[in-house]
Amino acid sequence: MPSRSRSCVPAAVAGALILLLVPALVYPQSFISPGSVSRPALAEDTVDRLTDSNPPAPLPALRPPNLMSGRDPLEDLAPPAQKALRQAEKLFQHGKFLIQEGKPNEARRAFDEAVDVLLSIPADTEGRDRLERRIEELIRRIHRYDLEDLGAGFAPELQQFPPSPIDEILNLTFPADPSLAARRLPRIELGQSQLPLVVNDAVRNYINYFTSPRGSRILLNGLRRSGRYRQMIYRILDEEGVPRELIHLAQAESAFQPRAVSRARASGMWQFVRSRGAEYGLKASRTADERMDPEKATRAAARHLRDLYRQMGDWHLAMAAYNCGPLCVERAVQRTGYADFWELRARNALPRETMNYVPAILAIAIIAQNPQLYGLPPVDFDDPLEYDTVRLTAETSLSLIADAADVALADIRDLNPSLLGKTAPAGAEVRVPRGSGQAVLAALDLVPPDKRALWRLHRVNEGDTLAAIARRYQSSSALIGSANDPAGAGLRLEEGALLVVPVAPPAPQRVRRAAAPSSRTAFARGATRRRAGAGVKVASAAGRGTARR
Known part of the structure; x- marks a missing residue:
């Protein structure tokens, strides 16, 4: 991780929509960019042009993905699989309805039944490959509702900040495995690495560790998670002139966890301490910490590594300086007369953690080139994160943004790990699922700007009643x-319409300990891409009733 100081101290929705008969309150917000971690962000002047001069494009779909809409996406699957997926979807929708009715135990049973139906699909079902992603997506949706609506999630005050693996990795001691010396390392021999890859006893020790049961779990989990960010990281490293193999600093520092925190209070995927992050433009406050923004932190890390290389003239020394600080390395060079990391290591001229840091990263880089060569399974990389970016014009709760995007709150938090509180401030750039940006802004415009920190949006489902909706959000039928x-003409609930839900400020209360999620859904924690569906439809006045088809 970047050092704390320069001293020898190791540190381990477009356009406005209005409600019927309600005067328009137009506070234009900005749809900045359809982007992803695998594409460059728009330049600032491009952002300004989109914001200031281009009229908003027609609204895209806002409805959520629906397995039953349009051409049946299941028609190519075997009939038993089609039936199972439809049954599971119905159970999922019924569980959501039960949540709104204030029946959490029944909702959980419905969710569990849905998962049981999915798990009952035989492994040899025809079209199983096409089926897997639909099963994974539905289980993930069930898990999100399980966490957020049934009491198994974490309050913002109890959000998880996973520990950095660097604290464990750099304090290891182990004997070398002599058999590793004879293993052929084809890509190194072919010279296809941008970073000088050295194989010696120290590197072999870490190869031995990362191919052991415990070490391989850390390595493979990190490599799998890197799929979300690797295209973005490679792009930035290339732009800054840094070897691609240095992506593995993020593996060692955080296992690609954007919110990792070390014992030394370094934070983020690249483990910046606050002072070094500020040096490279990363702002940190009580409500937001850009050290936990994957793209911003990657840019800062690449520039820091480039600066260290220019200062040290050697990538191994630059890596060491990333860990303990450039002054620490410079002093070691001055004391010994050797501007070579391995000579400094042999003379114990660097802190122990730093002496282990470079071999550990080289070992990861070597294994990552061909995990099967070391007895590890192929890496099943997570899908790259894809998103649109919107700029808010008022303080807005993340729950409202999730309502507008028609996704779970956890999905918004996954896309925005640097946002630490319940709200995002005016002017903040917030990432939402790819293809939903303009629809999100249109949905947010239904809520008065000064109410966006508290009020909610609800998409009407079949069977919804005002009373049930009011109970869910602790509001009242009169306020809704x-x-x-x-005008008091009578509110008609039409399925698929968006309903504005006024919510009063919550009364102060003690934070309850998080309950355990359902055992059937607890394993579905992987991030998957979500796309917002069909257009914004507003609840209309024409008589009370329940939602109908």
């Missing part, structure tokens, strides 16, 4: 009616 039907 007045917000959506100020």
Whole structure:
């Protein structure tokens, strides 16, 4: 991780929509960019042009993905699989309805039944490959509702900050495995590495560790997670003139966990301490910490590594300086007369953690080139994160943004790990699922700007009643009616419409300990891409009733 100081101290939705008969309150927000971690962000002047002069494009779909809409996406699957997926989807929707009715135990049973149905699909079902992603997506949706609506999630005050693996890795001691010396390392021999890869006893020790049961779990979990960010990281490393193999600093520092925190209070995927992060433009406050923004932190890390290389003239010394600080390395060079990391290591001229840092990263880089050569399974990389970026014009709760995008709150948090509180401030750039940016802004415009920190949006489902919706959000039927039907003509709930839900500030209360998620859904924690569906439809005034098809 970047050092704390320069001393020898190791540190381990476009356009406005209005409610019927409600005067427009137009506070234009900005749809910045359809982007992803695998594409460059728009330049600032491009952002300004999109914001200031280009009229908003027609609204895209806002409805969530629906397995039953349009051409049946299951028609190519075997009939038993089609039936199982439809049954599981119905159970999932019924579970959501039960949550709104205030029946959490029944909701959980419905979710569990849905998972049981999915797990009952035989492994040899025809079209199983096409089936896997649909099963994974539905289980993930069930898990999100399980966490957020049934009490198994973490309150913002209890958000998880996983420990950095660097604290364990750099304090290892182990004997070398002599048999590793004879293993052929083809890519190194072919000279296809941008970073000088050295194989010696220290590197072999870490190869031995990362191919052991415990070490391989750390390595493979990190490599799998790197799939979300690797295209973005490679792009930035190339742009800054840094070897691609240095992506593995993030593996060692955080296992590609954007919110990792070390014992030394270094944070983020690249483990910046606050002072070094500020030096490279990463802002940190109580509500947001850019050290936990994967793209911003990667840019900062690449520039820091480039600066260290220019200063040290050697990539191994630059890596060491990333860990303990450039002054620490410079002093070691001055004391010994050797500007070579391995000579400094042999003379114990560097802190022990730093002496282990470079071999550990080289070992990871070597194994990552061909894990099967070392007895490890092929890496099943996570899908790259894809998102649009929107700029907010008012303080807005992340829950409201999730309502507007029609995804779970956890999905918004996954896309925005640097946002630490319940709200994002005015002017913040927030990432939302790819293809949903303009629809999110249009949905947010339904809520008065000064209410966006508290109020919610609800998409009407079949069987919804005002009373059930009010219970879910701790609001009242009268308040919901007045917000959506100020003329008093009678609010008609139409399935798929968006309903504005006024919410009062919560009363102060003690934070309850998180409950355990359902055992059937607890394993579905992987991030998957979500796309927002069909257009924004607003609840209309024409008589009360329940949602209908």
